[in-house]
Amino acid sequence: MPNTARYAAYAAFRQRRSEVLARIFFIVCVSLFVIVSFAQHQARADSAGLVRLADVESGALLLNSTEPGKYVPAPLLATDVQIDVTGPLARARVTQHFINPGDGWVEGKYVFPLPENAAVDTLKMVIGTRVIEGQIKEKQEARQIYEEARADGRRASLVEQQRPNVFTNSVANIGPRETIVVQIEYQQTVRQDGDAFSLRFPMVVAPRYVPKSATPQLVDFKPGEGGWGEILPPREPLDLEQPPVLHPDMGQINPVSLAISIDAGFALGTVESAHHEISLTRDGTRKATLTLAGELTPANKDFELVWKPAAASAPAAALFRERVGDEDYILVMLTPPAGSTVPAAKPREVILVIDNSGSMSGPSMDQAKKSLLWALDRLKPADTFNVIRFDDTTTVLFPQAVPAHGENLDVARRYVGNLEANGGTEMLPALRASLVDPDAGDSSRLRQVVFLTDGAIYNERELFTEITSNLGRSRIFTVGIGSAPNSYFMARAAEAGRGTFTHIGSETQVAERMSVLFEKLQNPVMTDIAASWPGGRNTQSWPNPVPDLYKGEPIVLSARMPKAEGTLTLKGQLAGAPWEIRLPLDAGETRPGIGKLWARRKIEQLEADARIEGDWQKHDGDILKTALDHHLVSRLTSLVAVDVTPVRPDGEKLTTRDMPVNLPDGWDYEKVFGAEAMPAAQRAAFKASAAPMLAMAAMPASADASSGGLALPQTSTDAATLIHGGLLAFMLAGLLVALRWLHQHWNGGASARRYR
Template identity: 35%
Template sequence: MTISVTRLETPPTPTEDDGFGSLRTDKGNLPLEALDVRVSTTGLASHTVLTQRFHNPYAEPLEATYIFPLPDRAALTSLRMTAADREIDGVLREREEARQQYDQAISEGKRASIAEEERPGVFTMRVGNILPGERVSIRLTLAGRLAYEDGQATFRFPLVVAPRYIPGAPLPGDSVGSGVESDTDAVPDASRITPPVLLPGFPNPVALSIEAELDPAGLPLAGVESSLHTVAVDDLDGGRLRVRVHPGERVDRDFVLRLALGSPDAVTSSLVLAPDERTDIPADFGAGSFALTVLPPSENATPRPRDVVFVLDRSGSMGGWKMVAARRATARIVDTLGSADRFTVLAFDNTVEPPAHLPSGLVDGTDRHRFRAVEHLAKLEARGGTEMLRPLVEAANLLATEGTERERALVLITDGQVGNEDQILRELAPKLHGVRVHTVGIDVAVNEAFLRRLASLGGGHYELVESEDRLDQAMEAIHRRIGTPLVTDLRVEGDGLDVVPDSLAPTTLPGLYAGAPLVLTGRYQGKPDGALRIVGQQAGGTAWTRTLPGAVDASPALGAVWGRARIRDLEDRYVTARRGDTEALEHQIVATSLAFGVLCRFTAYVAVDQRVVTDGSTPRQVTQPVELPQSWEPPTMPAPAAMAFSGGFARSAAPSGDRHRGVAGAARLESGPASMDWMAADEDVSMSSPGGGRAEAAELLARLREAKGDEVRPLLEELQAWLEDVDQLGLAPHELQPLRELATDLATLPADAAELQRLRLRAVDVLQAFTGDADTMPPVTPKRKSFWRRG
């Protein structure tokens, strides 16, 4: 087939700053100018300040939209906008109310900003009425805790929202956001989590500054390692360290800092009590927060036979080192299984593929079976889309049919770049009774929030592999987790301390494994006196108990940390709940968010400068394009600068066939819902919009409808040639499959005229469905919400 594109008739003279696929502009990288991250840690507590600086180079007011990530376990507790030497503190409101305040402020000609959470880990910032030449800064404050296990603490700060696979059928009506993907029935907020993406080598990157001050607070800090960025480390007084990222780093991968603690006993079992300093927290929430750290027993558990299903992502976004690491990771765990264990491997993209030379279902972990599985893994290459739901359901069904006398584990190895997280959690949750889910995230910009949610849902463990150097250590940890836990069936009881009912977070308590302390947060009422008792069952069937006395620590951040953990649990319950149970959960989420000043899906921080600075006309709207993650392969672009477009947005031939769209040099056209027409007016650039092959399909459809007699065969031959390249359109699976089936039907054209007419009618039916041009299609009334909704 031929994809219509418009080429540059006279390519501009390249300059030293022109990157591959970038379009020249004298206006810089719009509108985000700089990111500044300041981190301070005390022990395992972290305090982070993120500053986003926006600049308006236009001669008219600007509204900037930026889709960005934050650590999923950190609590966003404040927003401050600085413009024209004025500082305006944001206020947390219910989301619809905050949006109304923001929209009203913009229409009245006032500066305003609003921060919204789309899902755990993905946020949207809008800053409106930035005056020509003006700079506006947004400062966000976060509170959290460093993850700790195996003698190592980890701080991760994500810097880019990677392209995500968006399954499902497009919804009618306008999209709810300004991203490059259309909303679908599987991902109803797809347009709010898919920012446009810069082609590699864009010459005006966002200026990045990261600095972390580390106070070990008595922990034996033995070393610091930054796995993805080059850093400088300075010694400060009192055993503190300062870590700085070297200037010039791009915003294209996570910042990961690991703190090696010199002793495996550096972190001990403890109970910290933090009375509320604020007096406006409703009494229903109790009088204070607590953090309970529980170390596992030192003795080893007697191993039990295991049933393990490995689910391996081989989709296009896993190309390059990630596919190699995923194969190695899976093979390494398979090799640890014994003959008493049973297992299988499900590799997936658009389809699910078990090892060809193994029986279906779970097989014994014999040498022969393990060899066949490893042999199969060695041949896997990245391809296709990330249809994750089906293989996970198949894995859960395989494990659900077995008896409870065996340890059952599902191990998912992926980058997690899917948009239908809520759909997956909703469908999978009822099938995971007695099954532990362990997730391995492989990427420099992994979708950690989803993988942690999935592991938490299954009472399992999440492990990050951000580089091949990290693989061995991560696989050793996963190997221990799929073994027999040291303690299971955990519960917490008050021993003089009055715990607020149903306040523990996480709600589902995982088992205790060697090297992995369990950290729980909760709320207490009354005085900060007494202790907590942790009760469980050891692998041999004997009871296990620990009693920890409380110690008061007036840390105001602990309430926010509990609030964030509690909201995360409630949101997961909201996603998996029956329709009639969601209203009460939504009220609980909003009440927790407002009481503890922690942003959630149903609230937003809004800041309004009461000065009137414009006449109230609609400002120019710009959606900030983001970097392609460092390890991702750039799209293949025909020379000299040709690009295909879908629906007004730049669309690449997504990595190895995966449906990740929105790769752009100039990220948006005027035809998009949020314009980004920032190319200089005299630039010789024009772009066509063939609509993902629908223009060609519509033309063939019109001719096939009218074809008669001898006209049918040449038209079917033309359609056959068009279908040969249909995989290059980057279509969703539900669109692609009927076209593939039609291509199979047309592979051999019959001589019989009646059969040719039958194929003509079949082709008309398929093309009508693909183009939406069917006389029998019923009208559809759009049903949309103004922000995230339950799919």
Template identity: 30%
Template sequence: MMANCCGLLTYQKKPVPLKSVEVKLEVRGHVAKVVSTLSYENEEDKPIEADFVFPLPGDAAVCHFSAKTGQTEIVAEVKEKQEAREEYDDALSYGYQAYLLEESEPSADVFSLCVGSLPPGESASIRLEYVTELAVQADDGLKFCLPAVLHPRYQPLGSEGSSLQVTSVPASLVPYNLSFSARLSSPRPVSKVESNCPLDHLQYLNTKQTRATVNLAEGYKFDRDVELLIYYKDAHRPTAVVEAGQASAKPGTLMGDPVVMLSLYPGFPQPEMSSVSSCGEFVFLLDRSDSMKNCIGSAKDTLLLLLKSLPMGCYFNIYSFGWSYEHMFPKSVEYSEETIEEALKIVKEMCTDQGGTNILGALQHIYSQSYIPNQPRQLFVFTDGDVWNIKEVLDLVKKNSGSHRCFSFGFGQGASSAFINGLAKEGGGHAQFITENDMMQPKVMQSLRFALQTAVMDISVNWNLPKGVSVTVLSPPITKLIQGQRSLVYAQLTGQSSETAAGCGTVKYRLAGHRFRNQQHFSLKPAEDTG
């Protein structure tokens, strides 16, 4: 194994000293905007050429990037990849400062920046802004994670894949402090904020407690990922946030028009929910590659708990993979005392002895197996996401999404959010992330509860708006609805309306052969905050 650090690195992979980190977090409802400023200094007596490598959530959208060296500041423009690379090479050949920011080919949650030549004694200040949705946890908290950029990420020697196993850095070895502040606003009151790191007291900015601020305690050493859990009162009630367009942008454009975010929690009718399935074919797929060495125990514990919690009469099978794959039974077997006892014994003896990560072959074999009548297939994947062919794997899951649901579990602090979330998104299931400090049981039982729910079909969203106002939906179509899980819909609102005007979004769907609808009314007046 070899270390592959994040942060500012020379072309020889030697870290450039990091002097300070400042992060400002703005949370609105279920979405977060993150503004990070990182300062580095070349302490060598000669110029260095460096890359800036940093991990992001897989679904993050970078909305601003700038780099400042001495008195020169460069603000990034979005360009076609090849054109950007050619301009970057030309600038370097003329001796100019140049920066190239691009998404890593192997993994969509790692971005890299070519900083170019940094003179001796010169500082580089990098400012990055991105927007991301916050994942809902089993206890209804919204989780934000700030990755510690000094953590090394690992990959097998000779592997072309991006590596994602993270090890912790002792606080005594971290030569800088982190300045971190969060500003929260929501239609629902903020009830509390928790963290794995010391926080100052939560301060409310209004009497309704819908706006608040919280800071990381001064002097905290950034020696591990910073996790923030945000809790709202009445978390399961649907909400809507309307944000005003930018005053400098032209009306009728995306940036000039207001945008609405609907947060939907469908309340399924009780009679249909009481007929929750007690059957199904449960296929478990365990990553036994080398990169799982530090978290195979947690993955096995998760699998064992799921196996013990399955309903009698269902069917199951267990696959594991590394360079190749193995299956416990030639085909799925009925869940009984005998079969589960045999499975538990074999799982307890499993270890990371399978080499690299080739999940594609295992999935292809699983999808080639015939389906059991009246036993809906549910696929559970346990991995750290250290996969070199992410797009090919996700395309395969999407191609087979009509015949199964995929529930994914990511293990370790460096688990690939792009891959873990992608499996659940393309497979119509749910993603969970489990680190060594997480309480595993509620997450496992939540995913199993989701898997036992009857699949919702024919989902559509309709809009009822005042005359003169039109809507353009910006988010992909909703492909799944699960009881207790929120769905977000974004839409651009074009046209003029009065400040007292209101709109309505309606979600229609079919469950257990019956048609249902959920409505959410909202004011067209934009929120006070802009972002």
């Protein structure tokens, strides 16, 4: 063949080869596009983070979805707590790490407790190296700001008060596998009882029993319907949100690290934690720091710390002040002496009320029964008594109070010993029964109601109304039982009932704390207390009037005045004899946060007045102004922090998830919730995988703007992505093989033809 013809044939061959290769390349590209598009579509379809049980390979908490056999990874939480105690004051910073372990965009809502006397004043949202400060707003306005940011795809946080000791933190637009850090700060006073100082940090909101009462329904009459109306379904009240509770078989979540520094102002003696092991380091005689011995603990029971002075008795007085604007704020704590003479104790009518509902099952019931039996053993022959027990029913042991002699006491002991925890917590009928007083005019006998309960109720307002309306000569002493009692209800019920609140968190505390309580039951140590402040009407002080006090309890007063000068005079009856003391107000030490504590006490007083008067709107204007002026979260105000830049892409769905909490330590899930809320097979599948969640939360000691966040737990293997990746690799390998074959075939054929 001539060279010209040979070259023409070879050129035609190269052109055909190029056309074939181009077609193969086009087919491969189209295939790749289809696979990638399918993968993206599948990712969008699973944007809610749906996984199957078989996909879970590490700690995860799954919530049911509408698609059978698939679940949604729940947002997780880790908390870091730092509390600084200075004298009788405590400043706390609670850092919450909201973790989204899934592949979709979520809004997490967490219900959490704080001390009932906490003045919550600070909210910070940490995003990378930026810190966004929260602003105090009227509750509805704050909610609107948050919802607009949520809809716009901006990160936002909203802290709202449900009760004075129950708050919610909503965090919107947490991206896939992202952590958002939110800090909350509050101020409080520590509790003093005799020579013991203590503080509690609650860690879990216990499930609340909603009483069986008819929920009002409305009838809707629409124009043009000929007079026919429709009965609308009942709407449950939403003033207290109840989070989903994790079954104990699924392990523990919501890990907490905690560190406390104490500068007591006096030589420290013992420093003890009753319910958690601690690691304690002393710094001289007056200071100490401590952390949890295990570094992390699940949020399933309250932390309690008690410290005592090294000397025989604690300091008797404390005086602090703060200048804010044009006014001074004062905090006074004064422990009166016990008195050289004690009046003869009057005989008593003691009504012992015990909660044996399902939430008391386990250690709580054992503690309550042991406490009640201890109380029966301390009654004197001149006393009378009765026992009332309640769950979703109420039983009064005797028709009326009976003498505390052997036979009656034996009957009561056997009755209490046979009690078992079960059923709901219908507390109102039991409270009403305890306040029935056939001898209301009998002044020769003290009438005392001792209420042993965990306070796990929803309808606190009804109970407060009952106490203020029908207290009469009775005095109510509440004993909080268990690992996570409703301290708000217990403290306020005792306050309204003119008694005291005692907490028993373990059986080892029964004898000691019931003994202290019964010393208080004998007689009030101080009565008829009056405070005379300088400044006249320009001074506002709380509480007003000052309540009676029992042995070991300090007088705690707060006041606002133009200038802290002059003398505060306190008068009263101490052990039946006149008592008076004077405190120079200009001698107080300056401390930050005194103004916020005054505002918190004022709000408490106004809320108490509303309970007594039955008019919750009468004082709302004053409560709102006080909360806004002092930047405090209240029933009427909230803290909101919003980022300015949208982060959630358009079209990406936002899923709202209520973040689950642990069941309080010692509670029985089935006794509280009845039938299982989660199938046993699903619980078993997670029993081994959910346990490592505490270890996964490698929390920093603090979370400032430079915090790197937490290591995120992996919830599942991404099976769909792996399959798609495998298909892509397979097709690319096939393409390379085809190209190699074509190259060898055509090059070999061309060479053979050239040398033919």
